[in-house]
Amino acid sequence: MRLPTIAKDKPDIDEVLAQKMIDEAYASGVTYFDTAYPYHRGLSELFIGKALKKYPRDSFHLASKMPGWLVQSRADAEKYFNEQLAKCQVDYFDYYLCHALGEENYKPYLIPGVMDFLHEMKAAGKIRHLGFSFHDVPDVLDRIIHAHEWDFVQLQLNYLDWEFQDAKRQYDIVTGCGIPVIVMEPVRGGLLATLSEEAVSIFKAAEPKKSVASWAIRYAASKPNVMVVLSGMSNEEQVHDNLATMRDFHPLDRDDEAVLKRALDAFLKNRTIPCTACGYCMPCPNGVDIPRMFRIHNEYALRKHKRGFIADYEDVSPEQRAEACVWCGECMTHCPQKIMIPERLAEIAALYQSIKSEGGMGMKIVNCYRERMDASRFIGRKYDDSNRDATGGFGTKWGEWFDGGLFSPLEKLTIDTPEGASYIGLMRCAPKFQYWIGVFCPAKTAVPEGYESLDFPAIDLSVSWVKGKQENGEIYGAKVHEASVAAGRAIGLEQVKEPWYFERYCEPRFNHKDAAGDIILDYCIEIATEKAR
Template sequence: MDRRDFIKKAATLALLAPLAKFEAFAAPATTVPGLVDKQSSLREGPQVARRPYKDTGLTVPLMGMGMMRLPTRGGKADIDYEATEKIIARAMRAGMNYFDTAWFYHDGQSEICAGKILSKYPRDSYYLASKMPCRALRTEADVERIFNEQLRKCKVEYFDFYLMHALNARLWKRSQELHVYEFLKKQQAAGKIRLLGFSFHDSYEVLREIANAKEWDFCQIQLNYLDWKAYHSKEQYEILTRRGIPAIIMEPLKGGRLASIRPEAEAILRKERPNDTPASWAFRFVGSLPNVLLMLSGMTKIEHMEENIKTLSPFEPLTEKERLVMAEAFGKDAVDTVPCTACEYCLPCPASVGIPTVFRIYNRYKSTGDKALFQKEMSELDNGQHGAKSCIACGACLKKCPQKIQIPTWMATIAREQK
């Protein structure tokens, strides 16, 4: 190992030190009416590892199924029910009985899908999470109307986990004006919400302010290997841990980015564990954090579900040596790309630019250097999506992107590089 490598590895170990620091973490007790442990009714074969929720007796699977990226038959709202039903049945057999939907997902169809499919299972065999769409609220009356509509769409009488969706400084202020938290606390007292939290996209200073402002049962943050430092996930995780708020993790693969890495980076991982994929390493990084209650993963194919079940049954935390291997592999892969997580909040674009698709193609080009493939993929966008050249720089997407990506500026850069 030369001096540069040594310094790089030492710095990485320092970066990952907090993984070990919280091993003695124990969240304070909580008592919530109606909070009972739920196990899948269909358990069969290897079971996904579970984590306890404080000392309530409730356990959840270490991974939940995100219903933001379900299989479709083309359009975003055209969910492939047959494929989704198979994936959910497989999840239930493996004990992965946590499902996360939201008002906005699949243009409103995700909650309906959750209701239609999950209502075939006993209500005490699965956890359902949904979210108050804070950016859609115009009046205080909207809060109650939407909440009741969500219960109806999901065909349930209560949500196990309920979140104020995608809070940032602006939406937190707006939600306070509309007394959203107070309304939701009343629903919790009435048994319509078991655990109340929020999902979050902003700076860690804002997270600290919101976490300290109210009592929260959990919080959902973006955390993955690449964002640990770049997106200040480390600081966010530590704020929650100090406050005793269990963390639910979104984007553990950074929108799929960590599942598909450069061949030379993957070779480093395969040398250590030949049968493990880059995605499994990324999940193990997140699951090794003791204050992580659960991580979410969107699984559009049954193969994704099978691979995730394999990673989590049983779950093996990363060893010190594996952390170094991971640093070496993903460090090689951390090139200057657009930090897009493919959440699609920026869509629709008035010029039909397929924003996340364009970023995905561009990111791959930046990590492989294959310009011919980049130009080919950009000229073959499907489903009516247009490329970077079509961006008219209207700025409509800017306010909607939780990652604060300067989308029109990137589109101009990508259009230039396409030549």
């Protein structure tokens, strides 16, 4: 449940407005309310318990989710479940989920007794329906769904991800098991409420009085095996629009589906190369990986993530990149989509050079200084190149941490510094690349189950304040690293051989934009100590 907040960057709920929204939804026939342990940093369950208390318990369905990342034993599962019941002021949950399951987040449910406890709660009537929400690839879903008895599965499903992220296969797996689907992200975080100008005009020509977002809601709700469509509503306008869409609901018919397809095609056409990755253009006589080049471009066209585009592009060997095209035209004789492949490859090569030449994509170093970090223990989880997402970065992993509440058990362990308890993205390129997400804690801090650790002696850091916009990725990437190294050298700070370096997200400078929309990221590089120099 995405509730309105008092301040944009804070979790505190605007309870007056949120209560008004819930009351209107309830009065209009909405009966399913979704919350979870980490939502609004633990405040969501408390609020929904108060908000629904005035209504008869049998008149609504309440869903919450087990914070599996905190569970290390059956006793933990019991503790958190009972805490959630108390926070929500109910005796039972109508729908209870194992939260954000995937390869990693499924592991706590393999601990002896954890799933037994959940099934016992179901038998006792404290869980009426047991299911899970899912964030991973279809093969993992297929394994989890056959491991236990489930009453429902919550999937990210919308008309873009149906093919773009293989939501169709996930839906088919769940449906094939005879299990109903609850849909999350039907509007894909708001993306499908905006689209491109041409796509919007197609929808408006077909239904002038309907919102663009309503098409996404109807798409999800029209799937035969969909039981509930969840929509995170953070203002009254969204409540009104969703109620209007569902009050007199009409499933998409063939004409509607044709309109939706035209709008989606227009959206993707204006921003992407219409490659289907059929592979008919391959092998390229000169070695260019044409489908991969187009995929990298299309990811950037959809997300406008410069850092991800650069990382993904540079992950391809030079002889396979777009600039290796010699315009022989052999590929065009085989392309069923009639794409002007050499021209599009030239555009991709030019895009790469343009972004690279921006020298950090608009960011600038506004401060650089030496900082001493006492001996510490870094606690988190380690990743490598195989864990990069479609953008070439680790944004998906960060999403798993925030969605799954993985920082919650670490926050009380962090080092108390003037910078506060900052989240950290820790990296090292040699001798082998590794990327960590977590926090710095005092030396010898006990490591919670499910996490890994690194021990650091006291070290010196070169700290650069990188100022720029987060949305376009300009404060991240290789150019930022190069600029930070240069800023340190300018004041006599030299990095060590095979240094650790990390991004530090400090309040308030990282979370509060200035008038130009810029924030400040701390970029820290391990340097030679005063003694060593």
